Amino acid sequence: MKEKIIELKNLKKYFYLSRNRILKAVDNISIEIFKGETFGLVGESGCGKSTLGRTIKGIYKPTAGQVIFEGKDISKMNKKNMKFYMRYMQMIFQDPYSSLNPRMMVKELVSEGLEIHKMGTRETQEKKVFETLRLVGISPEYVTRYAHEFSGGQRQRLAIARALAVEPKFIVCDEPISALDVSIQGQIVNLLKELQDKFKLTYLFIAHDLSMAKYISDRVGVMYMGRLVEIAEKRELFENPKHPYTQALLSSIPIPNPRKERERKEIPIEGEIPSPLDRIPGCSFKTRCKYAKSICDQMEYKLTDIGHEHYVMCTKYFK
Amino acid sequence: MGSEKLLDVKNLTISFHTFVGEVAAVRNVDFHLKKSEVLAIVGESGSGKSVSTQAILGLTPIPPGEIKSGKILFKQKDLLKFDEKKMSEICGSRISMIFQDPMTSLNPTMKIGNQIREVLHQHTDISRRESRKRAIELMTLVRITEPEVRINQYPHELSGGMRQRVMITMAMANRPDILIADEPTTALDVTIQSQIFRLLKELRSKFETSIILITHDFGVVAGIADRIVILYAGKVMEEGKTDQIYDNPRHPYTAGLLKAVPSLTDDDVEKLRTIDGTPPFLLNIPKGCPFSDRCDYAMKICKEKEPEYIHFENNDRVFCWLYHNQAASQLKRFKEREGIFQ
Numbered sequence: 001m002k003e004k005i006i007e008l009k010n011l012k013k014y015f016y017l018s019r020n021r022i023l024k025a026v027d028n029i030s031i032e033i034f035k036g037e038t039f040g041l042v043g044e045s046g047c048g049k050s051t052l053g054r055t056i057k058g059i060y061k062p063t064a065g066q067v068i069f070e071g072k073d074i075s076k077m078n079k080k081n082m083k084f085y086m087r088y089m090q091m092i093f094q095d096p097y098s099s100l101n102p103r104m105m106v107k108e109l110v111s112e113g114l115e116i117h118k119m120g121t122r123e124t125q126e127k128k129v130f131e132t133l134r135l136v137g138i139s140p141e142y143v144t145r146y147a148h149e150f151s152g153g154q155r156q157r158l159a160i161a162r163a164l165a166v167e168p169k170f171i172v173c174d175e176p177i178s179a180l181d182v183s184i185q186g187q188i189v190n191l192l193k194e195l196q197d198k199f200k201l202t203y204l205f206i207a208h209d210l211s212m213a214k215y216i217s218d219r220v221g222v223m224y225m226g227r228l229v230e231i232a233e234k235r236e237l238f239e240n241p242k243h244p245y246t247q248a249l250l251s252s253i254p255i256p257n258p259r260k261e262r263e264r265k266e267i268p269i270e271g272e273i274p275s276p277l278d279r280i281p282g283c284s285f286k287t288r289c290k291y292a293k294s295i296c297d298q299m300e301y302k303l304t305d306i307g308h309e310h311y312v313m314c315t316k317y318f319k
Numbered sequence: 320m321g322s323e324k325l326l327d328v329k330n331l332t333i334s335f336h337t338f339v340g341e342v343a344a345v346r347n348v349d350f351h352l353k354k355s356e357v358l359a360i361v362g363e364s365g366s367g368k369s370v371s372t373q374a375i376l377g378l379t380p381i382p383p384g385e386i387k388s389g390k391i392l393f394k395q396k397d398l399l400k401f402d403e404k405k406m407s408e409i410c411g412s413r414i415s416m417i418f419q420d421p422m423t424s425l426n427p428t429m430k431i432g433n434q435i436r437e438v439l440h441q442h443t444d445i446s447r448r449e450s451r452k453r454a455i456e457l458m459t460l461v462r463i464t465e466p467e468v469r470i471n472q473y474p475h476e477l478s479g480g481m482r483q484r485v486m487i488t489m490a491m492a493n494r495p496d497i498l499i500a501d502e503p504t505t506a507l508d509v510t511i512q513s514q515i516f517r518l519l520k521e522l523r524s525k526f527e528t529s530i531i532l533i534t535h536d537f538g539v540v541a542g543i544a545d546r547i548v549i550l551y552a553g554k555v556m557e558e559g560k561t562d563q564i565y566d567n568p569r570h571p572y573t574a575g576l577l578k579a580v581p582s583l584t585d586d587d588v589e590k591l592r593t594i595d596g597t598p599p600f601l602l603n604i605p606k607g608c609p610f611s612d613r614c615d616y617a618m619k620i621c622k623e624k625e626p627e628y629i630h631f632e633n634n635d636r637v638f639c640w641l642y643h644n645q646a647a648s649q650l651k652r653f654k655e656r657e658g659i660f661q
Contacts, residue, residue, distance in 0.1 A: 044508035151597050181363040182535055186579040186593035193590070208508065211538075215581035215591060238583060252513040254538035256580050258561045261541040268517075269510045272478050 004068075005170055005202050006033040006056065011065035011075075013048075013055045023276050025051040027226035028065070028301045033170075038196065038203040040217030040234065042210055044249075046276060048226040049206045053172045056204065057091045058082055069170070087117045090163035094175040096155035100147040100162075106133070107143040109158060113166040128165055135198075136161045136191060153184035157191065164195065170202045178209060189216055210253055214238055219309075222246045225276060225284040231303065232310040242312040245269075245285045283315065291316060324392070325529055326352040326375070326414075326497060331389030333370055333379060342601045344370045346553040348389075351634075352497065355527040359540040359561075361576075362550035365598060368533045371550075372499050374399075375531075376416055377406045393497075412442040415490035419502040421482035425474040431485055432470030438492045457488045461518055480511035487518065494526055501533045516543060537580055541565065546634075549573050552599050552609035559635040567659050569637040572610045574657045608640065616641060616653045 013026040025048040033039045041049045054060050056067055058074065067075040074085050090113075093099040100109060110129045114120060120128065130140040136157040147155055156176060163171055173192065177185040189212065195201060207213040213220055214234055221231040222243065230243040241247045248269035255261045271288050274280065282299040286292040295315050303311035304318055333345040345367040352358050362368040373379055375391055375398065391398040393414065398406070418424040426434060435457065436450040445453065451470070458466035461484045474482055483503060490498055500519065504512035520543060523530055534540060540547060540561070547564045549557045549572065557570040568574040578592035596613040599605055605612065611621035621640050629642040641650040654660070 044510065153597060181598075182537075182576060183363060183579050183594040184597070186591040187595070190591055190593060210509070211581045211583050214583055249510060250583070252510045253583055254513070254516075254536075254542050256537040256541050256565070256577065256582055258541045258565050261538075264542070266513060268514075272480055272511065 002034040004032050005035045005070060006204075007031070007066075007068040008056070009066040009068065011052070011055060011067060012063045013051055013060055014063045017277075021277050024226045025276070026055060026062075029226075029228050030303075031221060031228065031231070033202060033204060035169075035202055036196075036200050037218040038205050038216055040213040040220040041204060041206045041223060042208065042213045042220060042249075043223035044273060045208065046273060047223040048276075049208075049223050050174055052223070053091070053174050053204060053206050057089055057172050058086055059091075083117075087113075087166050088169045089172070090166065090168040090170075091172040091174065092156075092159050092163050092176045095179050096147075096152060096159050097179070099159055100155055102147055105144050105146060106138075106158060109147065110161050110165050113162060117166055119166065132161045132165045135164065135195065151184075152180050153187060156180060156188050160188075160191065160195070164199075167199075168201070170204070172204045172206070174206045175208065176205075177212060178207070185212070192216065210250065222249065225273065225280075227284060227301065227313065228303070229285065229314070230310075230312045233308070236308055236310050240310075242306060242310065242317065243285075243314050244289045244291055244316075283313075323353065324351040325354050325394065326531075327390075327392040328371070328375070329390045329392065331371055331374060331391065332387040333367075333374060333389075334385050334387055336383045336385065340602050343604060344384075344553050344601060345374075346604075348550070348553070348555055350548045350555065350558065352529050352531060354496075355523065355529055356546065357523065357530045357532060357544050359532045359534060359544035359547045360550060361534060361537065361540060361547055363535055363598060365552075365601065366550040367553040368550050369501055370553075372416075372501065372531060372533055375499065376410050376414060377401070377403075378416075408442070411438055411490075411495075412493040413495055414497040414499065415493070415495040416499040416501065417483070417486045417490050417503050419505050421479060421486050421506070422474065424486060425482060427474055429473070430470070431472055431474065431477070435470075435485070435489050435492060438489050442493050453492075454488075457492055458485075461488050461491070461522075463488070479507050480514060483507065483511075483515055484518070487515075487522075491522060491526070491528070495528060497529045497531065498522075499531045499533070502535070503532075504539065505534075505536075512539070519543065537577060549576075552601060552604065554609055554638060555636075556610065556639070557635075557637045559631075560633055563633075563635060568657070569631075569635075569642070570610075570639050571614050571616050571641070571653060571657075574653075574659070575613075575615075578657075608638070615656075616649055618646060618649055 008029055008031045011026055011029045015023040015025060017023055043049045055062050062075045066073045069085055074082055107129050110132055111125050114125045133140045138157050177188050205216055217234050220234045220237045221228050224245050230246045241250050248267045251267045255264055269288055274287055282297040286296040299315050303313050305311055306317050329349050331345055331348045335342045335344055348371050360368045432454055435454040439445055439450045439453055455466045463469055463484050504515050522528060544561045547561055548555055551572055557573050568577055575594040581591060594613050599609050607622040607624055608626055611617040626638055626640045628636045628638055630636045640646055641653055
């Protein structure tokens, strides 16, 4: 039986820029994430995937809706209560060059979380730091070094060590590999997978690289302009995409094989993403969608179950 | 495709003098480009791919940079010997470049139209009225919507994809012989990326422009390149026709790199192959092959002496000891493990 670890209920995060300009970064999203799985979240830049990750982690306070972690709604909690749960939710950021404090030594970086959550004595903390560093593949002899002395891949390992030190259950990985070189990306992804097996971690893996998302995730959600337009098990989603946006997105990925690449049939998607400030009634993709009909203007926000645990938000599949 | 070399970079060595010492960014690199050919230069950050192409346009900052040796022959003339005035006749006219980040390479205080027209006025005697007309024509060509409106807009009013189209308009304004595209889509989303590449392919077939594409992404290379040069730590590791590189990579680095990218078409791979370790520090380059520390097939000689280039048909070449006749058994092991049957 699959056990829910995180549940989002109609989560919204709006940014009020001025009286009439509202940026709906996350608009009515409901997802369930189960223990031990990796949930991939893909979408183009500006679609709100990072905002969603940050809202779950509690960096942003949601405008409306609930974030339920192990049965408790943490979005309405005060800071003190929230802190207790935040230990179990950690985050890894995209750019390991700006996410690590340049004035802190490795041991301070890794033990910071332990101190904040008052875990153990100084001695056990030190032990934990060594143990965690070894886990992420950094030699403990580097504890007195600073972040700038490491390469990009190693810095990302440090960021992972920071998250891991407090023994979390759930980690939001916000594009953890996109700032790294190709040959290093694989190392980090494999490390994340290893750690997941070892500690039964649950990941929310935010990515714009769809092939990496396919490789690491169990289920994938596709976001477009603040809304989740499709969710399915990864193989189902990549082989049988239903939403016109997902279809176009998948078909535009180049294949690293010249023969297959020449045969790749692209469903071109014309135009660009409208400004997130525009208020588009109904389906937000209809301005670029070739199947757009008049009923798309009245589309409700709801994901339709089309079987095989595949959900899609498109008028084509409404019953 | 003519067999004449339009651009021939020979034995190029560029170093940067820093406080910590001399960084050998590019070492004895050679490559060439034929008419209407697309050459992809693939490498990771710090491999010297940008440095070697910036030198073609004389963009190497000197100092701290120093071009230690080499020739860059464009139509048989050495560009490195050109003075600033002669170089400016070539830049933006015969050879032009588009960069990774279209926001920082456009002037934020100038209207799009004026930036495009500036390029036209620089290299041709064209009236102001004509240049405006020409700019609109060019913008239509790269499918910028509503060019009459856009011409009076500033870069910040355009999206990333549109800005890159403006860059392409400027680069193509004088029908250059060579277009150098330095990671043109890295900052863009996949759907926009594919639009830009479709446009580049179209321009290539329309104007027979030769393109040098600098990238780290093997996916985009597969669709557009005719030939690929693989750079690592300032050295050309392998050069070959696109199909050759993908089907039968000759260098262990190429083979590793190809397997390090998951593909959407592959079925579930349990574990991604990785190349362990990190690229060498260019301040003190190891004696032998720069890849030997990370190579699964490294032999004793690899760490001691640099290999020589082994040449194959079609100008293909590889920089690896495995192809020495004394290393036949190791080469066989490499081919078997990587599943290469040629």
